[in-house]
Amino acid sequence: MRHLLSTKGLSQGEAIRLLDIAEDMADVADREVKKLPTLRGKTVVNLFFEDSTRTRISFEAAAKRLSADVINFSAKGSSVSKGESLKDTAQTLAAMGADGVVIRHPASGAPHVLAESGWIDAGIINAGDGTHEHPTQALLDAFTIRRRLHRGAARGKGLDGVTVTIVGDILHSRVARSNLWLLTTLGAHVTLIAPPTLLPMDMSGWPAESGFDLDAAIDAGPDVVMMLRIQQERMNAAFFPNSREYSRRWGLDDERFGRLAPTTIVMHPGPMNRGLEISSAAADSAGSTVREQVANGVSVRMAALYLLLSGDREDS
Amino acid sequence: MSSDSTASTPYLIRGATLPDGALTDLVLADGRIAEIGSGLSRAGATVVDAAGLIALPGLVDLHTHLREPGFEQSETILTGSQAAAVGGFTSVFAMANTSPVQDTAGVVDQVLALGERAGYVTVQPIGAVTVGLAGERLAELGAMATSRARVRVFSDDGFCVSDPLLMRRALEYVKAFDGVVAQHSQEPRLTEKAQMNEGALSSELGMVGWPAVAEESIIARDVLLAEHVGSRLHVCHVSTAGSVDVIRWAKARGIQVTAEATPHHLLLTEDLVVGYDARFKVNPPLRRREDVDALRAGLADGTIDIVATDHAPHPVEAKDCEWDAAANGMVGLESALSVVHAAVVDTGLLDWTDIARVLSRTPARIGRLSGQGQGLIVGAPAELTLYDPAASRVFGRGNLAGKSANSPYLAMSLPGRVLATFHRGYATVLDGALRPAAEIAAVGGRTHG
Numbered sequence: 001m002r003h004l005l006s007t008k009g010l011s012q013g014e015a016i017r018l019l020d021i022a023e024d025m026a027d028v029a030d031r032e033v034k035k036l037p038t039l040r041g042k043t044v045v046n047l048f049f050e051d052s053t054r055t056r057i058s059f060e061a062a063a064k065r066l067s068a069d070v071i072n073f074s075a076k077g078s079s080v081s082k083g084e085s086l087k088d089t090a091q092t093l094a095a096m097g098a099d100g101v102v103i104r105h106p107a108s109g110a111p112h113v114l115a116e117s118g119w120i121d122a123g124i125i126n127a128g129d130g131t132h133e134h135p136t137q138a139l140l141d142a143f144t145i146r147r148r149l150h151r152g153a154a155r156g157k158g159l160d161g162v163t164v165t166i167v168g169d170i171l172h173s174r175v176a177r178s179n180l181w182l183l184t185t186l187g188a189h190v191t192l193i194a195p196p197t198l199l200p201m202d203m204s205g206w207p208a209e210s211g212f213d214l215d216a217a218i219d220a221g222p223d224v225v226m227m228l229r230i231q232q233e234r235m236n237a238a239f240f241p242n243s244r245e246y247s248r249r250w251g252l253d254d255e256r257f258g259r260l261a262p263t264t265i266v267m268h269p270g271p272m273n274r275g276l277e278i279s280s281a282a283a284d285s286a287g288s289t290v291r292e293q294v295a296n297g298v299s300v301r302m303a304a305l306y307l308l309l310s311g312d313r314e315d316s
Numbered sequence: 317m318s319s320d321s322t323a324s325t326p327y328l329i330r331g332a333t334l335p336d337g338a339l340t341d342l343v344l345a346d347g348r349i350a351e352i353g354s355g356l357s358r359a360g361a362t363v364v365d366a367a368g369l370i371a372l373p374g375l376v377d378l379h380t381h382l383r384e385p386g387f388e389q390s391e392t393i394l395t396g397s398q399a400a401a402v403g404g405f406t407s408v409f410a411m412a413n414t415s416p417v418q419d420t421a422g423v424v425d426q427v428l429a430l431g432e433r434a435g436y437v438t439v440q441p442i443g444a445v446t447v448g449l450a451g452e453r454l455a456e457l458g459a460m461a462t463s464r465a466r467v468r469v470f471s472d473d474g475f476c477v478s479d480p481l482l483m484r485r486a487l488e489y490v491k492a493f494d495g496v497v498a499q500h501s502q503e504p505r506l507t508e509k510a511q512m513n514e515g516a517l518s519s520e521l522g523m524v525g526w527p528a529v530a531e532e533s534i535i536a537r538d539v540l541l542a543e544h545v546g547s548r549l550h551v552c553h554v555s556t557a558g559s560v561d562v563i564r565w566a567k568a569r570g571i572q573v574t575a576e577a578t579p580h581h582l583l584l585t586e587d588l589v590v591g592y593d594a595r596f597k598v599n600p601p602l603r604r605r606e607d608v609d610a611l612r613a614g615l616a617d618g619t620i621d622i623v624a625t626d627h628a629p630h631p632v633e634a635k636d637c638e639w640d641a642a643a644n645g646m647v648g649l650e651s652a653l654s655v656v657h658a659a660v661v662d663t664g665l666l667d668w669t670d671i672a673r674v675l676s677r678t679p680a681r682i683g684r685l686s687g688q689g690q691g692l693i694v695g696a697p698a699e700l701t702l703y704d705p706a707a708s709r710v711f712g713r714g715n716l717a718g719k720s721a722n723s724p725y726l727a728m729s730l731p732g733r734v735l736a737t738f739h740r741g742y743a744t745v746l747d748g749a750l751r752p753a754a755e756i757a758a759v760g761g762r763t764h765g
Contacts, residue, residue, distance in 0.1 A: 008520075086638050107640035108511075108522045109592035116591070117636075130640070131522030177522060200519030201527070 001307040003115045003124040006133040007182035012158060015185055019143050020155050021303035022296070028065065029299065039068035042099040042309050047089070048127070049075040049105045054270060055127050055137075058294070059102045062301035068309070071098070086110060087119050094120035100309045101125070108132035123308035125301075131172045137269055138178035140300040142186055144289045145224055147296070148265050160187035165217045167193045167250060168228030168277055169239075170210075171200050175269050176228060180208055193217045195250060197239040214249065218256050225260065226267040227252050227278045247276050257282040265289055326350070327738065328358045332366035332702060334692060335373075335668040342371065344698040347741035352694055364746075366702050369735060370668055373676040373691050374406025374699030377649065378469070378498070378576060378683055379552060379624035382408070382439070384430065385423070386415025391629035391719045393427065394753065397436035399627065399649040399718030401744035404701035404734040407438035407680070407688045408627075408649070412449065413474045419444035419455035421463035428465040434753070435760020436744045440685055443467040445486045445497060449475050454486060461493040468684040471498035473552055474599075476534060478504050483538060487547035494684060496548040496574075499538055501559070502600065506530035511640060513586045513601045521589070523639070526601050528556040535559050539566035539573050550682055551575040553626050555600040557610030564619040574682050576624040577611045579648055579655035580724060584608075588724070594635040594642030595724050598628070608659075615674060616665040622679045625652045629720030647723050650716050653703060654730040661705075662731060668705075698741035707733035717750055 001014070010018075028034055044063040046056050056072065063070045073093070086105075093101060100123045103111045108130035115124040128134040145162065146154045164183055170176045170192050183190050190208040192199065203210055211217060218225070230246060240246045247253065252266070257279060260266075266278075266288045274280050283290055326345035334340055341356035342349060351358075377400065383391035391399075393410070400408045410427050412418035418427060424441035431439020443460035447453055449472045460467040470490055477483045477499060486497050507530045512518050514525020535551055539562065542549035551563060554575050566573045580598060585605050588596040596602060614620040628645025635642050648655075656675065660666040666674070672691065680689025690696040709715065711725040737745040742759045744751055 085633065085636075086641070087633075087636055105638065107638040110638040110640075113592050113638050129522075133522070172522075174522060177520070201514055201525060202516040202519050205516050205520065 004135055004304050004308065005111050005115060005124065005126045007135045007138050007178045007185070008133070010182065010185060012185050015139070015142070015182060016156065016158060018139060018300070018303050018307060019146060021306060022139070022143050022299040023155055025302040025306070026296065026299040029295070035065050035067060037067050038306060038310050039063065039066040042068045043071065043097055044068045044100040044102060044305065044309070045071045045073055045093050045098045047073045047093065047101050047103045049103070050128070052104055052128065055104060058297045059127060059301050061298045062305055065298070066302055066305055068305065086114065087117070090114055090117070090119035094122065098122045100305060102127045104128045106130055125304055125308065128174050130174065132174055133178045134174040135178050135182070136297070136301050136304055137175050138182040139304070140293055140297040141179055141226065141267060141269070142182055143300050144267065144293050144296050145265060147292075148289060158186040159183060162188040162224065163191070163222045164188050164224040164226060165191045165193060165222040166226045166228065167214060167217070167252070169198045169230055169234060170194045170228070171198045172231065172234070173228050179226070180206060184208070191217055191222065193250070195240050195246070198234070214256065218259050221261055222264065224265040224267060225252065229269065229271065230273060230277050243276055251276060252278045252282045254279045254281045257285065260287070262287065267293060269293065326358050326361040327364055327741070327743070328356060328361035329364045329366045329371065329702070332369055332371035334371055335672045342692070344738060344741045347698055349692060349694055349696050349698050352692065364702070364736060368706060369702040369704050371692060372404065372668065372701050372703055373672050373689065374701055374737065374739065375404045375653065375675045376679040376683070376685065376688050377405050377408045377625050377627070377652070378622060378679040379473070380408040380410055380627045380649065381413065381629065381645070382410045382427070383629055384414065385426070389631050393430040393439060394434040395717070395719045396627070396629070396649070397431065397434040397439060398750055398753070399647065399716065401436040401737045401739070402717040402734060402750055403649040403651065404653050404703060404737050405437055405649060406699040406701070406737065406739045407440060407685060409440045409442050409469055409683055411473050412442050412444040412471060417444050417448050418442065419447055421456065421459040421465070424460050424465040424467055425463050432760070433757060435756040437739055438685070438688060440683060441465045441467055442469045442471050442498070445470045445472045445477050446482065451475060451477060451479055451482065454482070454489065457486070457489055457495065458492065461495060468493070468495050469498050469550070470495055471500065471552065473498065473500045476500050476502040476504060478534070480537060480541070484541050484545060487542055487549065488545045491547055496550045496682060498550040498552050499534065500552050501531045501534035501538065503530040503534050512589050513603050515586070515604060517586055517589065528558050528603070531556055531600060532558040532562055535562050539563070539571050542573055543569065543571045548572045548574075553578050553581065553600055553624070554611065554614070554620060555581045555603050555607060557607045560610045560614035560619055564614070567619060574621040575619070576622045577615055577620045578626045579623060579652045579659065580646055582608060582611055582615070582623070582659040583655050584724060592639045594637065594639055595646065595722055595726070597639060597642045597644055598646050599644035612660055612663065612665055615660060622674045622682065623652065623656055624679065625649050629718055630722045631720060635722050645722065647716065647718055647720055649718065651711060651723060651725050651730065653734060654711070654732045655725065657705065657732045658730060698738050700738050701734055702736040704733045704735050705731070707731070709733060
């Protein structure tokens with residue numbers, strides 16, 4: 001694997017291979033010494049043009065557990081905020097000998113441009129580009145679902161027949177887009193539930209059902225309910241009247257949570273707005289995977305870094 | 317050949333094909349078309365063998381960004397004029413979004429003078445509708461109309477005159493001097509942070525969409541305003557099928573509206589955005605195949621009156637970046653005729669007489685530009701271009717004559733090639749090559765007297 005830019009292009013075989021490697025990486029986390037020498041001497045740059053402490057430290061932990069050297073490059077307070085272009089930043093990192101670049105950027109396609117431009121020869125991992133994709137989040141979500149369903153016998157398996165309902169701001173969610181492609185590639189059935197204002201204008205090409213009615217979606221008995229964060233900036237842009245109304249119609253409150261089967265997996269990519277899109281009872285329930293998702297994120301990112309940076313990066 | 321001999325030399329064009337298919341010779345002398353017929357001869361004339369070449373009246377572009385004054389790193393009036401000549405144009409209307417903005421008589425006269433000094437084409441300035449393109453109060457439209465530049469086309473292009481009252485006043489006011497308001501139809505609130513056509517692809521890519529309704533709603537409002545106050549409206553760069561429908565409806569009602577489509581909206585579709593190559597970022601954005609087909613049909617049935625390039629040069633750094641940070645716009649003068657050839661001639665929708673209409677006669681008429689668009693008739697100003705329709709080329713950097721290389725057609729195969737362009741009777745392009753600036757300035761200066 002040369003780069004990891006999106007889940008849309010991932011084949012089922014590639015996805016399962018990555019998840020299986022993540023299982024191996026998760027085993028490392030259970031050891032007394034949580035470190036592998038695999039990427040010793042490699043340099044991974046976390047190039048973050050948006051604030052995201054969670055994602056950045058997850059990648060940092062993943063790289064360090066593989067013994068890579070990690071450089072954190074935040075756009076804030078750097079030359080980037082003084083108008084340095086993506087091109088100049090990339091060429092600077094190339095000159096410093098970066099082997100891998102983990103990029104978070106507000107513009108859709110920025111990781112793709114970085115990978116295709118010839119400005120830098122490093123392997124590129126998309127850590128979230130605009131409202132386009134966030135492939136490692138989807139991979140960790142798939143990994144989490146697979147582990148919950150299959151426990152210690154998850155290796156080699158997909159998500160055939162699993163029903164996943166994703167609820168919230170689909171329009172602006174790179175998590176939803178990456179999950180849509182990956183989960184369906186793995187055999188799951190995806191349903192997207194949101195206010196009409198927060199669904200993309202044209203989803204005719206999306207392999208998913210969509211609707212506005214969370215209650216009907218709950219009553220359909222999905223295997224997984226994934227709640228998405230409502231960003232503060234949506235509150236004042238006429239996407240919905242106010243947070244109370246949103247919560248009443250599209251929040252996983254205690255009453256809706258109570259109607260779910262006890263085996264239902266409740267997910268949230270974090271950070272949560274407790275009491276808005278998800279109640280505390282749901283977030284802290286036995287069905288909730290919120291903390292597992294964080295732990296699994298490190299394993300999945302280790303797998304991605306391993307596939308991109310160990311050995312001959314040119315092979316498949 | 318020295319510049320002096322070029323200046324005084326008549327041209328005898330042999331065996332050209334007129335737009336209607338007739339074969340003829342033409343003699344150009346003293347800045348005019350002196351003779352048209354077969355078997356012509358003229359002592360001392362430079363003979364141009366035009367066998368197999370179509371003679372078109374000099375092309376007129378109602379929508380060009382020449383960038384000077386203010387953005388000379390992208391283009392100058394000289395380099396933009398050269399790009400125009402290479403594309404077969406003999407006149408361009410220079411959009412007002414310069415710095416300073418072309419919103420006073422002083423600036424438009426300066427642009428006019430720089431165009432005359434360059435000498436490749438007639439540079440006709442467009443005046444801003446509002447001061448500084450800010451959309452707040454009217455610029456001195458009358459002063460620009462009565463200046464030496466005789467401005468008749470007014471546009472805030474790049475920005476929409478979105479305030480309905482201001483648009484009404486502008487439409488009314490320009491009646492005093494037979495002017496026209498050329499509107500950049502873009503509802504600003506519906507297109508905040510917009511990056512590409514809104515639809516299935518923008519949904520997948522997670523890019524903020526530029527919805528068709530943001531264009532169509534402004535056109536609908538403006539045609540009704542134009543009807544209400546009895547004024548002339550011109551719609552810039554129509555890009556959607558719905559816009560074509562609205563304009564067709566307005567014309568059927570007798571509203572005085574004209575409309576343009578760009579070559580790129582007649583050929584390219586939004587699918588090109590997928591690779592995030594910012595050369596394909598343009599405003600209005602590339603649309604769906606259905607929109608391209610509707611624009612072509614609209615051009616064929618006269619709903620869309622003209623083709624205009626929206627030539628928009630940008631320096632390398634404005635395009636060599638992530639999509640959101642890139643500037644909108646494409647250069648288009650050099651490629652326009654070939655692109656129109658591919659989009660509507662090769663597809664059988666328009667013939668070469670139609671091309672002469674949509675790229676020469678009608679744009680000159682909309683812009684009230686004398687000395688252009690009069691066609692190939694004896695006594696008309698010698699404004700013409702010779703085009704080889706049988707040629708084919710992979711369009712490359714070497715085919716661009718302006719300062720900027722942000723062409724969407726690089727590495728694309730395009731039909732046809734401009735082999736000669738004549739402006740005021742002298743050659744600006746000959747044997748497929750641009751004539752040098754010093755020569756053109758010398759002969760051009762003389763013909764202006």
